[in-house]
Structures are given as C-alpha cells and as structure tokens.
Amino acid sequence: MHRVHTTPASPASALAGLVVLLGGLTATVGLGPVAWSVGLACGVGLLGLLAAAMGRHDRPGLMPADRVTLARGLLAAAVAALVAEAATGRDAAPLRITLVALAATALVLDGVDGPVARRTGTASDFGARFDMEVDAFLILVLSLHVARTSGWWVLGIGLARYALVAATWVWPWLRAPLPRRSWARVVAAVQGVVLAVAAAEVLPDRVTLVALAVAAMLLAESFGRQVHDLRRLALRPPATDRVVTGFAFLVVWAALVLPDTVDLLTPAGLLRVPIEGLVVVVVALLLPGVARRPVAVVVGLILAALVVLRLLDMGFRVVFDRPFDVLNDWYYLGPGLGVLRDSIGGSAALAVTVGAGALLVALAVGLPASTLRVAGSVHRHRRGSARAVLALGVAWALLAVAGVQLASTSAAHQAVDAVAQVRADLADRRTFAREIGSDSFATENDGMLAGLRDKDVLLVFVESYGRVAVQGTTYAPGVDAVLDAGTRRLRAAGFSARSAFLTSPTFGAGSWLAHASLQSGLWVDSQQRYDQLMTSDRLTLSDAFRRAGWRTVSDVPADTHEWAQGQAFYHFDQMYDSRDVGYRGPTFGYASMPDQYTLAALRRLELTGSDRRPVMAEVDLVSSHHPWTPLPRMVPWARVGDGSVYAGMPEQGPSADVLFRDPERVRAAYGRSVEYSLRALVSFVADQPDPDLVLVVLGDHQPHSYVTGADPGRDVPVSIVAHDPAVLDRIAGWGWQDGLRPSPTAPVWRMDAFRDRFLTAYGR
Structure with missing residues (x-):
C-alpha cells in the first residue's frame, strides 16, 4: 500500500510564511501597524487552535490535504490584514484587487484539499473540521469587509457558523454528526463567491445587494435544514414526523393560494386547489433525487418571494389603492417606517x-x-401522490364544468404580473424622458406671471384633503360647514374664492408625487418617474416665479433633514423645515408642529416688512396627516409665540393605538383634522387681511382606503383665493365654482394640467 507521509506541524515555519506574505503585501499595496497586528493575531490564533486540535486527535503531523488547508488559513489571515487596512480609511484599487485575489485563491484551493485527501486515502473527521473552520473564518473576514459598504446585516453571513457553535452550548443535540450534504458545500461556496464579488465592487449596488440577500437566504435555509434534521433525529418520534409533513403541505398550500387583497383573505378563498401545487407535485415525481432537492429549495425561495409580494400588495391596496410595484416601491419602506414611528412611537415601531x-x-x-x-x-x-394529483385534477375539471371555480393560480398570476410590471416600468423610462423634454414654457421669460405681479402667492397643500372630505361621507358635513363658514369669513375680509377638483397621481400617501405633478405639469405617478424628473431641468411653478422676480420659499414642517431636491430641482431660494422655524412646543403624532404655528412662522419669517420682493411659497399643512391624533386646538394668533402654548394638548387626545380600535372613530378623527387645517388657513388669511395675498389651496391625495371606503377615486379639492378681483377674473373661463367648497358637478382636471393652465392664465 502506498504510504502517505505526514509533516510535523511547525508553527514557526507557518508563521514565517505568513510574515513573508504580509511583507510582500506591505511592499506592494502597503500595510500599516493595525493590519500587521490583525494579520499576525489571526495567524497565531489559527496555529494555536490547530496545535490544540491535533493534540486532541492524537495526530503527529499534517497530511497533504491538511497542508493545503493550512495554506488557505494563512491566506485568510492575510485577507484579514487587508480588511483591517481598508477599515483604517484606505480603499485604493490596488488594495481591493489584492484582497479579492487572495480571497479568490483561498476559495479555489477549497476545491483542492478534498480531492487530495480522497486521492491519498487520508480523508478524516479532523481534516473535514479543519477545512470547515478555515472556510468559516474566511467568510467571516469577507463579510466584515463587505458589511462596511453594503450594510451591517451582511455580517450575519459570517457570524452564522459561530452562532450555531454557540447554540451547541445551550442545545447539545446540535453537536450530533450528520451525513455529508453536497448542497451544504454548494451553499458554502456560494457565500464565498458572492462575498468576493461584492468586495470587488464590480457590480451595480442594487445587483450586489440582491446577490448578498440571495446568498443569505440560501445560508439560512442550509443552516435551518441542518438544525431541523438534528432536531428530528434527536427528539421526533415517527408520529410527529407525519404531523410535520402534513404541516409542510399546509404551508405550501397556503403560500400558493394566498390572495393579494385583504377582502379575499377568507376561508373560502383559501380552500381552493392551487394548480401550481399540482405542477410542483408532478415535477417532484419526475425529477431524479439529485435534482429534486435543489429544485425544491429554489421553488421554496420563489414561493417565499411571492408571499412577500402578495403581503406587500395587501398593504399597498389598503394604503395606496393599488398593488405593489416591484421595481419602484421599495422606496416607501423607509418613509413608511418613519410614519409608523411618528404615529405609534419608537418602541412600538421597532417591535x-x-x-x-x-x-x-x-x-x-x-x-x-x-x-x-x-x-x-x-x-x-x-x-x-400520483393518485392524489389525478383526483384533484379531475375534481377541479368537473367543478369547472359545473361553474364552480375551485382552482387557484394566485402564485402564477403574481409572478406574471410582477414581470409585466417590471417590463412596463423599464419602457416607461423612455416614454417619460420624452415627456420631460417636451415643454412649451421652457424658454419663455417675457411677461411670465405678469398677472400676479407684486402679489404674495402661497401654494398650500393640505395633507390628505380629498374629495371624500367634502362629499358622500359621514365626516363630510363637518368639513363642508367649515368651508362654508370660511367662505363667508373670507368674503367679509374682502377675499373671494373659486374651487374645483384635481385628480391626484397618488392615493393615501406619496405627497411628493402630487407636488411634483402640480409643479412640473407632468404625470408623476411613481417613484421612478419622480427620481427621473428630479435629475432634469424641467420648468416648475416655483422656478417660473423665481425667474419672474419672486423670492421662492419651501415651508415643509414635516421635514427633519436637508431636502436636496428643493434647491437642485425646484430652485427654492429659502427652505424651512422643523428645525429652523423656532418651534418649541410638543409634536402631534406625525405633525412636528400645528398648522397654525406653521402659518404664523411663515408670516413672521417671510410675509412682513415692506422692503422686500414678493414671495411665492409652497407650504405643507400636515396636521391632517395619518394618524390624525392627537390634534391641536386653535389659539389666539397673538399667543402662538414659539409654540409653548400648545404644551399639554397632545395628552388630551386619544393615542393612535386607542383610536384605531374603532374604524368610525378613525374616520371622525380624519374629518376633524381636515377641519382644523382649513380653519387655521382661513383664520390666517382673514385675521390680517393682505390685499396682495393670493392662495392656491389643494389636497395632495385622498386619505387611506380604511377612511375613504371602496373605489373613492383620486380627486382632491382645489381653490384659488384672492383679494384682488382681477386675479380671479383671469380664470373666469375655467368654469370653477364660487366659494371654497366645490360641488359634485365642479370641473375635474388631472393635476398635471394645472401648471400650463395657470401659467397661461397669468402669463401676460
């Protein structure tokens, strides 16, 4: 028999090799003291653990495959040194290329030590464990590096192995051996390859994140499967095994028939035959064992993704009255979390x-x-299984002939719809680019907005002020009464108003889409269109006023940080947010300050003094923003001050979690919040009448569907208020109705039509 020679473990020679490697890296890409310390510490730790393990296994030396694994371990230590160097602030291309090259070499060698061990007949549990630990260490080092740019969640990939080891201290049954699984080795290789590619930074950020997420899910499945198998071997009797199998069938069944709307989430909706499930069973019957497991995993991951999409569809239909857009709507998760935090508190939002x-x-x-x-x-x-598929297929066919719709294709439709939506979104980029470039007002300067010369013009968006606030609901009479009283009060102060409806491009949320549509004269109904518009030079209303000599102002009290688009696209001369209007009072749910204070601060900061340019301001009133509680009360304008007068008011209203237990109370609270915002606005105008003040007042979108009910449409009221009769004379041909309250027969325009008609009416 061929004799395989062992090599005595020589920590000194291995450490010397590492020092030479680190020295070479210092000469080529440059390593500082921190990198040297990390590299040497990793090398010494590796050799120390190796020596201890060899002692426990009574091994006098290293086999050929072990020497390959040791070389991989030293390469991993060098990669750790490079990661440490990058963490000090250096991120030069040579360093990154070298890091990826060393990691790739270690990954390639991972495919060498196993064949060497089998060819030389020296495969052992020691060698397998040594190989696995080096793999885990390299993955940890790479995940630490990638986490710096892709998010610290990536570190979970590297810590997964060590979390499982730590779990064995609590659950000893996790230490039991399992048969080798080729799929587990494939998953481990995928982690290394994906992390190395991510470290190379050669792919777009979004593609890199998707690849990392897929790798993480595969790793979670692999570890979950390992834990599942160990648990089954340790504790599960045969009867329980059958129960778990039955539960697995139910889980897959539910995932396949899950609807995408809350209304269909009923027992009858779930008791359907998923055609996709029958197809999956047939495929499982036909596939050989080698292919069956990876295909089953892929199908499971696809099902998981489709379930997530359908859950998102449910939420978006409730909030936005439309399904989730796979390509564009991930943006809403961040703002949605912010609204949730402002509405129910940080702890509850975290939960x-x-x-x-x-x-x-x-x-x-x-x-x-x-x-x-x-x-x-x-x-x-x-x-x-074949009989069950046949029986279900026959039952479905017979019931279909009888007119009973028992079959479900929810999952297939979801996948097809998602692909179709992505294709439509990609095509829409080209369409919208052409629309942005077509603008008859782009080069017009002479006489622009001459009909409003020397007027202060306020473009006031009232949050969630939709058609349902004024017509056809239980809370509309209260809002109508405020509008009618406001019309009378404004008339007594010398003002008149004309009103109609605009159709908003959004529903329930996404105010910025409505703002962009009104200002740009384009239909901005998606985040993709908004992002595309923000990088263009399309003329906006605020830019038109600025060109014509107005001082342009943005007043958005809901903002808590810089708004880059305000200057880069809208070209506002001055932007106010919650941080710089002097407010010292309490917050009211989502609203950082009451609308009355917002208007008072605007008057104080921009609308006083005679030696100034006329002001055009876009103002957001957000007291009527979800969750519509707690709500401030009006106070005398002279007492508004720095907002301290509102102290104690939030505690007097119901909290959001209490309010939302009763849908009728939610709707009533919405109505009261709109009443408050409109009452504050009317009082602002009438309390100190300014003959040179003009207002365009409108809603941004309808409230959420649990307030509006089914099929409410997307119309929002709009009014133009002015003291000078000449201002309203210019829009006499629009057919808008007298007063602040539009009737059901009032004209309806799309919101993107407003800009051009407004600029035309007041052009010369």
Whole structure:
C-alpha cells in the first residue's frame, strides 16, 4: 500500500510564511501597524487552535490535504490584514484587487484539499473540521469587509457558523454528526463567491445587494435544514414526523393560494386547489433525487418571494389603492417606517420592524424547508401522490364544468404580473424622458406671471384633503360647514374664492408625487418617474416665479433633514423645515408642529416688512396627516409665540393605538383634522387681511382606503383665493365654482394640467 507521509506541524515555519506574505503585501499595496497586528493575531490564533486540535486527535503531523488547508488559513489571515487596512480609511484599487485575489485563491484551493485527501486515502473527521473552520473564518473576514459598504446585516453571513457553535452550548443535540450534504458545500461556496464579488465592487449596488440577500437566504435555509434534521433525529418520534409533513403541505398550500387583497383573505378563498401545487407535485415525481432537492429549495425561495409580494400588495391596496410595484416601491419602506414611528412611537415601531424581519426569515427558511419535505414525501409515496394529483385534477375539471371555480393560480398570476410590471416600468423610462423634454414654457421669460405681479402667492397643500372630505361621507358635513363658514369669513375680509377638483397621481400617501405633478405639469405617478424628473431641468411653478422676480420659499414642517431636491430641482431660494422655524412646543403624532404655528412662522419669517420682493411659497399643512391624533386646538394668533402654548394638548387626545380600535372613530378623527387645517388657513388669511395675498389651496391625495371606503377615486379639492378681483377674473373661463367648497358637478382636471393652465392664465 502506498504510504502517505505526514509533516510535523511547525508553527514557526507557518508563521514565517505568513510574515513573508504580509511583507510582500506591505511592499506592494502597503500595510500599516493595525493590519500587521490583525494579520499576525489571526495567524497565531489559527496555529494555536490547530496545535490544540491535533493534540486532541492524537495526530503527529499534517497530511497533504491538511497542508493545503493550512495554506488557505494563512491566506485568510492575510485577507484579514487587508480588511483591517481598508477599515483604517484606505480603499485604493490596488488594495481591493489584492484582497479579492487572495480571497479568490483561498476559495479555489477549497476545491483542492478534498480531492487530495480522497486521492491519498487520508480523508478524516479532523481534516473535514479543519477545512470547515478555515472556510468559516474566511467568510467571516469577507463579510466584515463587505458589511462596511453594503450594510451591517451582511455580517450575519459570517457570524452564522459561530452562532450555531454557540447554540451547541445551550442545545447539545446540535453537536450530533450528520451525513455529508453536497448542497451544504454548494451553499458554502456560494457565500464565498458572492462575498468576493461584492468586495470587488464590480457590480451595480442594487445587483450586489440582491446577490448578498440571495446568498443569505440560501445560508439560512442550509443552516435551518441542518438544525431541523438534528432536531428530528434527536427528539421526533415517527408520529410527529407525519404531523410535520402534513404541516409542510399546509404551508405550501397556503403560500400558493394566498390572495393579494385583504377582502379575499377568507376561508373560502383559501380552500381552493392551487394548480401550481399540482405542477410542483408532478415535477417532484419526475425529477431524479439529485435534482429534486435543489429544485425544491429554489421553488421554496420563489414561493417565499411571492408571499412577500402578495403581503406587500395587501398593504399597498389598503394604503395606496393599488398593488405593489416591484421595481419602484421599495422606496416607501423607509418613509413608511418613519410614519409608523411618528404615529405609534419608537418602541412600538421597532417591535413591528422586528416582527416583520422575523416573518421574512421565517418565510425564507420555512418555505424552502416545507417544499423540501413535500418533495421528499412525494418521492417516497409516488403512487399515492400520483393518485392524489389525478383526483384533484379531475375534481377541479368537473367543478369547472359545473361553474364552480375551485382552482387557484394566485402564485402564477403574481409572478406574471410582477414581470409585466417590471417590463412596463423599464419602457416607461423612455416614454417619460420624452415627456420631460417636451415643454412649451421652457424658454419663455417675457411677461411670465405678469398677472400676479407684486402679489404674495402661497401654494398650500393640505395633507390628505380629498374629495371624500367634502362629499358622500359621514365626516363630510363637518368639513363642508367649515368651508362654508370660511367662505363667508373670507368674503367679509374682502377675499373671494373659486374651487374645483384635481385628480391626484397618488392615493393615501406619496405627497411628493402630487407636488411634483402640480409643479412640473407632468404625470408623476411613481417613484421612478419622480427620481427621473428630479435629475432634469424641467420648468416648475416655483422656478417660473423665481425667474419672474419672486423670492421662492419651501415651508415643509414635516421635514427633519436637508431636502436636496428643493434647491437642485425646484430652485427654492429659502427652505424651512422643523428645525429652523423656532418651534418649541410638543409634536402631534406625525405633525412636528400645528398648522397654525406653521402659518404664523411663515408670516413672521417671510410675509412682513415692506422692503422686500414678493414671495411665492409652497407650504405643507400636515396636521391632517395619518394618524390624525392627537390634534391641536386653535389659539389666539397673538399667543402662538414659539409654540409653548400648545404644551399639554397632545395628552388630551386619544393615542393612535386607542383610536384605531374603532374604524368610525378613525374616520371622525380624519374629518376633524381636515377641519382644523382649513380653519387655521382661513383664520390666517382673514385675521390680517393682505390685499396682495393670493392662495392656491389643494389636497395632495385622498386619505387611506380604511377612511375613504371602496373605489373613492383620486380627486382632491382645489381653490384659488384672492383679494384682488382681477386675479380671479383671469380664470373666469375655467368654469370653477364660487366659494371654497366645490360641488359634485365642479370641473375635474388631472393635476398635471394645472401648471400650463395657470401659467397661461397669468402669463401676460
């Protein structure tokens, strides 16, 4: 028999090799003291652990495959040194290229030590464990590096192995051996390759994040499967095994028939035959064992993604009255979390976020595990599975002939719709680019807005002020009364108003889309269109006023940070937010300050004094923003001051969690919030009448569907208020109705039509 020679473990020679490697890196890309310390510490730690393990296994030396693994470990230590160097602030291309090259070499060598061990007949548990630990260390180092640019969640990929080791201290049954799984090695290789590619920074950020997320889900599935198998071997009797298999069937069934609207989430909606499920069973019957497991995992991951999309569809239909857009709507998750935090508090919002994250992990792990179990059960019971598919297929066909719709294709429709939406979004970029470039007002300067010369013009958006606030709802009479009283009060102060409706491009949220549509004269109904518009030089109303000599102002009390687009696209001369209007009072749910204070601060900061340019200001009134509680009260304008007068008011109203237990109370609270905003605005105008003041007052969108009811449309009221009769004479041909309250027969325009008609009416 061929004798394989062992090599005595020589820590000194291995450490010397590492020093030479670090020295070479210092000469080529440059390593500082921190990098040297990290590299040497990792090398010494590796050699120390190796020596201890060899002592426990009574091994006098290293086998050939072990020497390959040791070389990989030293390369991983060098990669750690480069990661430490990059963390000090250096991120030069040579350093990054070298880091990726060393990591790639270590990954390639991972495919060498196993064949060497098998060819030389020296495969052992020691060698396998040594190989696995070096793999885990390299993955940890790479994940630490990638996490700096892609998010610290990536570090979870590197810590997964060590978390499992730590778990064995609590659950000793996790230490039990399992048969080798080729899929587990594939998943481990995927982690290394994806992290190395991410470290190279050669792919677009979004593609890199998707690849990392897929790698993380595969890793979660692999570890979850390992834990599942160990638990089953340790504790599960045969009867329980059958229960778990039955539960897996139910999970897959529910994932396939889950609807995308809350209304269809009923027992009858779930008791349908998923045609996709029958197809999956047939595929499991036909596939050989080698292919069945990876296909089952892929199907499970696809199902998990489709379930997430359908849950998002449910939420978006409630809030936005439309399904989730796969390409564009991820943006809303951040603002949505902010609204949630402002509405229910930081702790509750954190709990919701953690719960959502736990659900994602459960889906990413549970559905692949369920499809694996279903596929295995189908394969073990081939004849019974074939009969079940045949019986369900026949039952479906007979019931279909009888007019009973028992079949479900929810998952297939979801996938097809998502692909179609992505294709439509990509095509829309080209369409919208042409629309942006077509603008008859782009080069017009002479006489622009001459009909408003020397007037202060306020473009006031009242949050969630929709048609339902003035017509056809239980809360409309209260709002109508405020509008009618406001019309009378304004008339007594010398003002007149004309009103109609505009159709908003958004519903329930996304105010910035409405603002952009009104200002640009374009239909901005998606985040993609908004982002595309923000990088253009399209003429906006604020820019038109600025060209014509007005001082342009943005007053957005809901903002808590810089708004880059305010200057880069809208070209406002001055922008106010919650930080710089002097407010010292309490917050009211989402609203950082009452609308009355917003208007008082605007008057104080911009509308007083005679030696100034006329002002055009876009003002957002947000007291009528979800969750519509707590609500401030009007105070005498002379007492507004720095807002301290509002202290104690928030505590007098119901909290959001109490209010939302009763849908009728929610609707009533919405109505009262709109009443407050309109009352504050009318009082602002009438309390100190300014004959040179003009207002364009409108809603940004309808409130959420749990306030509006079904099919409310997207119309919002709009009014132009002026003291000078000549201002309203210029829009006499529009057919708008007298007063602040438009009737059901009032004209309706799309919101993007307003800019051109406004500029035309007041052009010369």
